[in-house]
Amino acid sequence: MHRVVVTGTGVVSALGNNTVSFWQALLAGTSAVREIVAIDASQIRFKNGAEIRNFVPEDYFDAKDIPFMDRFAQFAVLAAREAIGNAGIEWTADLRETTAVITGSCLGGRAAEEIGYWELFHNGKNRIQPLTIPLAMSNAGASHICMQFGIEGPTYTVSTACASSSHAIGQAFWMVRSGAAPMAIAGGSEAPFFLGGLKAWEAMRVISKDTCRPFSAERSGMILGEGAGMLVLETLEGALARGASPIAEIVGFGMSADASHITQPLAAGPARAMRLALRDSGLAREQIGYINAHGTATEANDRIEAAAIRCTFGPHTDKLAVSSTKSMHGHTLGAAGALEAVACVLSLRDGMLPPTANFLTADPACDLDVVPNHARAATVEACLSNSFAFGGLNSVLAFKALS
Amino acid sequence: MNQTVQERVLKVIATSKRIPLEAVKPESSFEELNIDSLDRLNILFDLESEFEIEINDEQAKQVQNIREMIDGVTLLVQAKSAPLSVE
Numbered sequence: 001m002h003r004v005v006v007t008g009t010g011v012v013s014a015l016g017n018n019t020v021s022f023w024q025a026l027l028a029g030t031s032a033v034r035e036i037v038a039i040d041a042s043q044i045r046f047k048n049g050a051e052i053r054n055f056v057p058e059d060y061f062d063a064k065d066i067p068f069m070d071r072f073a074q075f076a077v078l079a080a081r082e083a084i085g086n087a088g089i090e091w092t093a094d095l096r097e098t099t100a101v102i103t104g105s106c107l108g109g110r111a112a113e114e115i116g117y118w119e120l121f122h123n124g125k126n127r128i129q130p131l132t133i134p135l136a137m138s139n140a141g142a143s144h145i146c147m148q149f150g151i152e153g154p155t156y157t158v159s160t161a162c163a164s165s166s167h168a169i170g171q172a173f174w175m176v177r178s179g180a181a182p183m184a185i186a187g188g189s190e191a192p193f194f195l196g197g198l199k200a201w202e203a204m205r206v207i208s209k210d211t212c213r214p215f216s217a218e219r220s221g222m223i224l225g226e227g228a229g230m231l232v233l234e235t236l237e238g239a240l241a242r243g244a245s246p247i248a249e250i251v252g253f254g255m256s257a258d259a260s261h262i263t264q265p266l267a268a269g270p271a272r273a274m275r276l277a278l279r280d281s282g283l284a285r286e287q288i289g290y291i292n293a294h295g296t297a298t299e300a301n302d303r304i305e306a307a308a309i310r311c312t313f314g315p316h317t318d319k320l321a322v323s324s325t326k327s328m329h330g331h332t333l334g335a336a337g338a339l340e341a342v343a344c345v346l347s348l349r350d351g352m353l354p355p356t357a358n359f360l361t362a363d364p365a366c367d368l369d370v371v372p373n374h375a376r377a378a379t380v381e382a383c384l385s386n387s388f389a390f391g392g393l394n395s396v397l398a399f400k401a402l403s
Numbered sequence: 404m405n406q407t408v409q410e411r412v413l414k415v416i417a418t419s420k421r422i423p424l425e426a427v428k429p430e431s432s433f434e435e436l437n438i439d440s441l442d443r444l445n446i447l448f449d450l451e452s453e454f455e456i457e458i459n460d461e462q463a464k465q466v467q468n469i470r471e472m473i474d475g476v477t478l479l480v481q482a483k484s485a486p487l488s489v490e
Contacts, residue, residue, distance in 0.1 A: 205460045209460070261441070262441065263440070264440060300440075
């Protein structure tokens with residue numbers, strides 16, 4: 001078994017289209033929740049989202065390549081490009097053949113499918129754009145990453161709703177730890193701001209008309225976000241041998257299924273996933289100083305997550321800092337696990353914990369130190385990143401600071 | 404068919420949840436009928452279709468039992484057919 005480190009991160013988010021601006025915004029407690037502009041929101045009950053505004057594909061891609069990539073795939077490639085650049089990877093033939101690429105996405109390029117349906121059902125046409133499938137397929141992000149960098153190794157995409165990129169990173173971690181791959185590019189991307197998708201969320205009545213206030217008594221639901229996060233994972237010895245600078249170590253991955261309800265969470269499932277992440281990491285509960293929560297700001301999630309944390313950590317819960325960065329970058333669905341993993345590794349590197357923004361008053365049912373509104377300087381030994389998805393699928397990653 | 408609002412609401416609930424109409428009474432609680440949060444979403448959706456009304460999220464959240472569902476729908480149906488008043 002190899003020790004596995006993160007040597008590069010890439011971010012595309014409403015808080016900024018690179019890691020540095022993302023991290024600076026998180027530490028400043030900046031919320032990117034604003035009025036939705038991507039579509040006419042007058043026909044939608046909620047008006048706010050954490051969109052990436054003024055994204056011009058031509059700034060990042062050759063014009064000839066753009067028609068082949070849906071927005072979600074463009075985000076994936078951009079984030080991978082930054083992560084690979086930051087990691088300073090020099091692509092040898094061997095690395096190309098053996099590096100794994102594992103991405104997560106809930107929806108893939110479903111916006112492209114919607115355009116096709118509009119033609120068929122609204123405009124009464126009898127054909128749709130021939131690129132619809134290659135644009136819409138959920139693996140498009142991973143495929144385009146491989147195409148851009150000539151990576152020929154084991155590559156696939158995971159779709160587990162809001163836990164997609166967390167599962168993807170976990171799988172990639174296990175591959176590198178076991179020696180199945182020397183290196184992996186892992187993360188996820190999502191671009192949910194299209195009419196049909198937003199209407200589907202509206203029907204669930206879980207989107208806030210206000211903003212995202214995780215763990216607040218005043219919370220009133222989620223705010224959708226978009227973007228991508230990518231990590232470069234490699235063996236510690238491989239990183240040191242090529243002169244790379246590891247940011248943090250990834251040490252554990254735990255998974256579970258609630259086996260309870262298709263939308264309502266159950267505390268036992270998340271608690272088990274956290275316990276299994278700890279067991280996989282070999283860490284004791286007391287070594288965890290921070291949890292980046294799933295923290296969607298729905299009534300149910302935050303309450304159940306707080307209960308699950310207390311169940312897992314017992315009295316040590318009172319020594320934990322728990323924050324939800326969804327308060328700032330929104331719920332990016334399939335990209336959530338990846339963006340939040342980036343926040344975790346940077347917190348360990350810098351000894352700074354991002355806050356839970358938009359926090360008003362404490363909810364007794366969420367009895368946690370949620371790092372309200374202001375980032376906190378805190379040297380933490382290890383942290384967890386929680387992702388708890390619709391359908392009761394739970395994924396938890398554990399990271400450790402490098403000494 | 405001149406069914407009352409109440410009769411139509413009970414019928415929508417029974418159909419949506421696939422339970423016998425006789426089991427659905429105005430005094431029934433959601434728990435008794437095993438109606439969970441997701442079932443409630445579906446029932447509200449079906450009520451919107453049946454009565455051609457819109458039930459917004461705030462109104463939806465306030466509905467704690469069948470009686471309140473009937474009352475809420477009644478109000479929305481009345482509001483729909485009420486003539487516009489000039490204040």
